[in-house]
Amino acid sequence: MGGTLDFASEPGQGSTFWFELPLPAGEPVAPAPPPPEQPALTPVAPGVKGGTRVLLADDAEMNQEVGRALLEGMGYEVDVVRTGAEAVDAVQRGGYDIVLMDCLMPEMDGYEATAHIRHLEGPVRHIPIIAVTAAAMSGDRERCLAAGMDDYVSKPLDPETLLAALERCRPGRTPAPARQPGSDENSPEHELIHALRSLERKISPEAFGKVLKQVVSSTPTLLAELDATVAAGDEEGTRIIAHKLKGSMASIGAFRLSGLAGQVERLSPGDDGLADLTAEMDEEFARVRQVVVSLAPIRESA
């Protein structure tokens, strides 16, 4: 680069170092932008809420946007769904720490969705659900709590109140076990094994064997019928078979497969996602089958 580098030093006095560098003239520098305006919300405490995932269920786009902005401003990660049914499916897929549930939504309202979630959870798991109601009517709170919700805020959302409710529900308050999909106690396979073992204790070995055999023999037929009705564009047929699969699979504790069937049942006709969902059901049944066969008291005959 050229230039000079030199120094002068005197013992007991200190040293001076200097350099000179020839450099091309630079462009004029724009003034530094003002610091971004801080949201008027409670300051985010980094690392505290990081990784806390909130599922926001609301059908109104405006509320979705407002809710998302508020929550993200507070440092939460947010996913938005539009109906109670979608909320149930999302919770079933897992990965959320808290649900913010609007009470009035089309197809399935927040009360019903909560009841579904609580039912699917069984006695051990419990995801905190905060109800969001349109108006603070007397009796609302009782109704929300009766439906299985944990807390309650009313619209319009007040940031302070919302934050307080979220803080009360935040999983970090009581340390939640780290989740590893597929290997932990909440995995669909584990749930299924648990449900089947519990059934095995209640019924005779013959009856248990018969049930397992029926799962293995009748489910592929239903899945094939579902593929056929989907391929044929038969909406009513698709809905009926999906409903049947939903019930059957829930009755043995195959809740993930049951949930997928529920999604197919509710999907609007001609939806692009149908083929993906049925493919996912086939994959999920392969896992269910593996569990069922592993528990079969007698190896299924070919």
Add this chain to the structure above:
Amino acid sequence: MRILVAEDDNLFREILQAVLEGLGHECVSVANGQEAWDYLQAEGAEVVITDWHMPKLTGLELCTRVRAAPEIVYPYFILLTATADHRDVVQALEAGVDDHLPKPPNMDELEARLVVARRVRALHLKLREDGAAN
């Protein structure tokens, strides 16, 4: 107790029957409401566990019919509901159902509810006897 199960899902019906038999009950199961109605008229039952949505005759229609038939000695009705919507529950109770459980039910809870069923059914029989004696 003698329990009639009305459920159109084959797998779930089989599971329910096996569980009830495992609990020491005598269980008859049918696949729709019409068969349940035929059976109840001929044989009666102490408890009826029925699905809501079934072909031919729904669980609620079945219950309404049975409650209107004085010759059928009060069977305790447990309705299995896919949704926990309070409106459905109200409608079911108004139709004469005694109890409801989500579908699929927790089997321990079902067992506990059957204890209630036994108690209520015994009271009904007692009332009936007292009525006949007077």
